[in-house]
Amino acid sequence: NAGVTQTPKFRVLKTGQSMTLLCAQDMNHEYMYWYRQDPGMGLRLIHYSVGEGTTAKGEVPDGYNVSRLKKQNFLLGLESAAPSQTSVYFCASSRYIHTGELFFGEGSRLTVL
Protein backbone atom coordinates (compact mmCIF):
# COMPACT_ATOMS: atom_id res chain seq x y z
CA ASN A 1 0.00 0.00 0.00
CA ALA A 2 1.26 3.48 -0.86
CA GLY A 3 -0.60 5.13 2.06
CA VAL A 4 -0.94 8.87 1.40
CA THR A 5 0.58 10.26 -1.78
CA GLN A 6 1.00 13.94 -2.56
CA THR A 7 1.80 15.54 -5.90
CA PRO A 8 3.74 17.57 -6.80
CA LYS A 9 6.56 17.39 -4.25
CA PHE A 10 8.00 20.77 -5.22
CA ARG A 11 6.57 23.78 -6.99
CA VAL A 12 7.62 27.37 -7.57
CA LEU A 13 4.93 29.90 -8.40
CA LYS A 14 4.86 33.58 -9.14
CA THR A 15 2.54 35.82 -7.15
CA GLY A 16 -0.96 35.66 -8.59
CA GLN A 17 -0.60 32.26 -10.24
CA SER A 18 -2.88 29.38 -9.38
CA MET A 19 -2.17 25.76 -8.70
CA THR A 20 -3.64 22.57 -7.26
CA LEU A 21 -2.06 20.09 -4.89
CA LEU A 22 -3.34 16.55 -5.15
CA CYS A 23 -3.60 14.09 -2.29
CA ALA A 24 -4.52 10.45 -2.73
CA GLN A 25 -4.97 7.77 -0.05
CA ASP A 26 -5.50 4.06 -0.48
CA MET A 27 -6.59 3.18 3.07
CA ASN A 28 -10.30 3.83 2.52
CA HIS A 29 -10.24 6.54 5.19
CA GLU A 30 -13.26 8.78 5.53
CA TYR A 31 -11.37 11.76 6.89
CA MET A 32 -8.74 13.79 5.10
CA TYR A 33 -6.88 16.97 6.01
CA TRP A 34 -4.59 19.61 4.60
CA TYR A 35 -2.00 21.19 6.90
CA ARG A 36 0.72 23.73 6.34
CA GLN A 37 4.01 23.67 8.23
CA ASP A 38 6.02 26.80 8.80
CA PRO A 39 9.15 27.30 10.94
CA GLY A 40 8.23 28.06 14.53
CA MET A 41 4.49 27.55 13.87
CA GLY A 42 4.04 23.79 14.03
CA LEU A 43 1.34 22.34 11.79
CA ARG A 44 -1.78 24.35 11.17
CA LEU A 45 -4.98 22.90 9.73
CA ILE A 46 -6.16 24.57 6.51
CA HIS A 47 -9.22 22.53 5.50
CA TYR A 48 -10.53 19.08 6.16
CA SER A 49 -13.14 16.65 4.86
CA VAL A 50 -15.35 14.20 6.73
CA GLY A 51 -16.32 12.30 3.60
CA GLU A 52 -16.80 12.36 -0.14
CA GLY A 53 -18.41 15.59 -1.26
CA THR A 54 -17.88 17.40 2.07
CA THR A 55 -15.30 19.97 3.15
CA ALA A 56 -14.86 22.24 6.15
CA LYS A 57 -12.60 25.11 7.19
CA GLY A 58 -9.75 24.63 9.57
CA GLU A 59 -7.60 27.11 11.44
CA VAL A 60 -6.11 28.98 8.44
CA PRO A 61 -8.45 28.56 5.43
CA ASP A 62 -8.13 31.97 3.77
CA GLY A 63 -6.65 31.91 0.28
CA TYR A 64 -7.26 28.18 -0.19
CA ASN A 65 -10.06 26.06 -1.61
CA VAL A 66 -10.53 22.31 -1.45
CA SER A 67 -12.59 19.61 -3.10
CA ARG A 68 -13.32 15.97 -2.29
CA LEU A 69 -15.04 14.59 -5.36
CA LYS A 70 -13.81 11.07 -4.71
CA LYS A 71 -13.29 9.42 -1.34
CA GLN A 72 -9.64 8.69 -2.03
CA ASN A 73 -8.70 12.16 -3.29
CA PHE A 74 -8.49 15.55 -1.58
CA LEU A 75 -7.42 18.55 -3.64
CA LEU A 76 -6.03 21.81 -2.29
CA GLY A 77 -6.20 24.83 -4.58
CA LEU A 78 -4.58 28.23 -4.51
CA GLU A 79 -6.47 30.59 -6.79
CA SER A 80 -4.06 33.53 -6.55
CA ALA A 81 -0.83 32.61 -4.83
CA ALA A 82 0.80 35.04 -2.40
CA PRO A 83 4.32 34.96 -0.87
CA SER A 84 2.71 34.30 2.53
CA GLN A 85 1.62 30.93 1.16
CA THR A 86 5.22 29.79 0.79
CA SER A 87 5.23 26.72 3.01
CA VAL A 88 5.36 22.96 3.17
CA TYR A 89 1.93 21.43 2.75
CA PHE A 90 0.98 18.08 4.23
CA CYS A 91 -2.01 15.97 3.48
CA ALA A 92 -3.19 13.45 6.04
CA SER A 93 -5.96 10.94 6.42
CA SER A 94 -7.48 9.12 9.34
CA ARG A 95 -10.01 6.48 10.22
CA TYR A 96 -11.45 8.58 13.05
CA ILE A 97 -12.18 12.29 12.84
CA HIS A 98 -9.47 14.62 14.09
CA THR A 99 -8.49 12.92 17.32
CA GLY A 100 -7.43 9.56 15.91
CA GLU A 101 -4.10 8.58 14.42
CA LEU A 102 -3.20 10.58 11.31
CA PHE A 103 -1.35 9.15 8.33
CA PHE A 104 0.68 11.80 6.53
CA GLY A 105 1.99 12.22 3.03
CA GLU A 106 5.58 13.22 2.38
CA GLY A 107 4.76 16.88 1.85
CA SER A 108 4.68 19.40 -1.00
CA ARG A 109 7.11 22.29 -0.79
CA LEU A 110 5.65 25.41 -2.36
CA THR A 111 7.56 28.62 -2.99
CA VAL A 112 5.73 31.74 -4.11
CA LEU A 113 7.97 34.46 -5.53
Added chain:
Amino acid sequence: SQQGEEDPQALSIQEGENATMNCSYKTSINNLQWYRQNSGRGLVHLILIRSNEREKHSGRLRVTLDTSKKSSSLLITASRAADTASYFCATGVKETSGSRLTFGEGTQLTVNP
Protein backbone atom coordinates in the same frame (compact mmCIF):
# COMPACT_ATOMS: atom_id res chain seq x y z
CA SER B 1 -1.22 30.35 20.99
CA GLN B 2 -0.46 26.64 20.55
CA GLN B 3 -2.40 24.15 22.63
CA GLY B 4 0.62 21.90 22.92
CA GLU B 5 4.07 23.28 23.60
CA GLU B 6 7.15 21.08 23.55
CA ASP B 7 10.18 21.51 25.72
CA PRO B 8 13.04 21.69 25.01
CA GLN B 9 13.02 23.13 21.50
CA ALA B 10 16.24 21.28 20.74
CA LEU B 11 18.04 18.39 22.41
CA SER B 12 21.43 16.90 21.57
CA ILE B 13 22.60 13.64 23.17
CA GLN B 14 25.04 10.81 22.60
CA GLU B 15 24.02 7.45 21.20
CA GLY B 16 22.94 5.12 23.98
CA GLU B 17 21.66 7.89 26.24
CA ASN B 18 17.99 8.44 27.02
CA ALA B 19 16.08 11.37 25.54
CA THR B 20 13.16 13.03 27.31
CA MET B 21 10.84 15.52 25.66
CA ASN B 22 7.96 17.27 27.36
CA CYS B 23 4.65 18.65 26.15
CA SER B 24 2.40 21.01 28.05
CA TYR B 25 -1.12 22.01 27.07
CA LYS B 26 -3.79 24.39 28.25
CA THR B 27 -7.24 22.82 28.00
CA SER B 28 -8.70 19.44 28.84
CA ILE B 29 -7.97 16.81 26.23
CA ASN B 30 -9.45 13.59 24.92
CA ASN B 31 -6.08 12.15 23.97
CA LEU B 32 -2.50 13.14 23.27
CA GLN B 33 -0.39 11.82 20.43
CA TRP B 34 3.30 11.91 19.61
CA TYR B 35 4.64 12.04 16.06
CA ARG B 36 8.12 11.88 14.58
CA GLN B 37 9.29 13.77 11.52
CA ASN B 38 12.56 13.00 9.81
CA SER B 39 14.10 15.87 7.87
CA GLY B 40 12.23 16.52 4.64
CA ARG B 41 9.66 13.81 5.31
CA GLY B 42 6.08 13.54 6.54
CA LEU B 43 5.04 12.96 10.12
CA VAL B 44 4.80 9.43 11.42
CA HIS B 45 2.53 8.48 14.31
CA LEU B 46 4.37 7.03 17.30
CA ILE B 47 1.91 6.61 20.10
CA LEU B 48 -1.49 7.74 21.36
CA ILE B 49 -2.38 8.01 25.03
CA ARG B 50 -5.95 8.62 26.17
CA SER B 51 -6.89 11.04 28.92
CA ASN B 52 -7.72 8.18 31.31
CA GLU B 53 -4.31 6.54 30.82
CA ARG B 54 -1.19 7.50 32.74
CA GLU B 55 1.55 5.62 30.94
CA LYS B 56 2.06 3.77 27.70
CA HIS B 57 4.96 1.87 26.16
CA SER B 58 5.90 1.00 22.63
CA GLY B 59 9.30 -0.58 22.10
CA ARG B 60 11.90 1.93 23.32
CA LEU B 61 9.26 4.63 23.74
CA ARG B 62 7.56 5.47 26.99
CA VAL B 63 4.87 8.13 27.20
CA THR B 64 3.39 9.50 30.38
CA LEU B 65 0.40 11.75 30.83
CA ASP B 66 -0.38 13.86 33.86
CA THR B 67 -3.77 15.48 33.33
CA SER B 68 -3.59 17.35 36.64
CA LYS B 69 -0.46 19.15 35.41
CA LYS B 70 -1.63 19.19 31.81
CA SER B 71 1.62 17.71 30.63
CA SER B 72 3.05 14.67 28.87
CA SER B 73 6.52 13.35 28.38
CA LEU B 74 8.09 11.15 25.71
CA LEU B 75 11.08 9.08 26.76
CA ILE B 76 13.26 7.36 24.17
CA THR B 77 15.58 4.86 25.82
CA ALA B 78 18.96 3.73 24.49
CA SER B 79 18.84 6.28 21.69
CA ARG B 80 20.28 5.60 18.25
CA ALA B 81 21.53 7.91 15.53
CA ALA B 82 18.42 6.93 13.53
CA ASP B 83 16.25 8.54 16.25
CA THR B 84 17.48 11.95 15.05
CA ALA B 85 14.29 13.76 14.05
CA SER B 86 11.74 16.31 15.17
CA TYR B 87 9.16 15.11 17.64
CA PHE B 88 5.71 16.68 17.90
CA CYS B 89 2.96 16.30 20.42
CA ALA B 90 -0.63 16.74 19.29
CA THR B 91 -3.56 17.21 21.60
CA GLY B 92 -6.96 15.84 20.66
CA VAL B 93 -9.91 17.78 21.99
CA LYS B 94 -13.59 16.99 21.59
CA GLU B 95 -15.89 20.00 21.73
CA THR B 96 -19.58 20.57 21.15
CA SER B 97 -18.68 22.16 17.80
CA GLY B 98 -16.64 19.14 16.80
CA SER B 99 -13.23 17.78 17.56
CA ARG B 100 -9.76 19.01 16.70
CA LEU B 101 -6.15 17.97 16.84
CA THR B 102 -3.59 20.68 17.58
CA PHE B 103 0.14 20.25 17.04
CA GLY B 104 2.94 21.83 19.00
CA GLU B 105 6.06 23.31 17.45
CA GLY B 106 8.21 20.26 18.05
CA THR B 107 11.48 19.24 19.67
CA GLN B 108 14.48 18.73 17.41
CA LEU B 109 16.40 15.71 18.70
CA THR B 110 19.95 15.06 17.53
CA VAL B 111 21.59 11.78 18.51
CA ASN B 112 25.33 11.86 17.95
CA PRO B 113 27.08 8.58 17.08
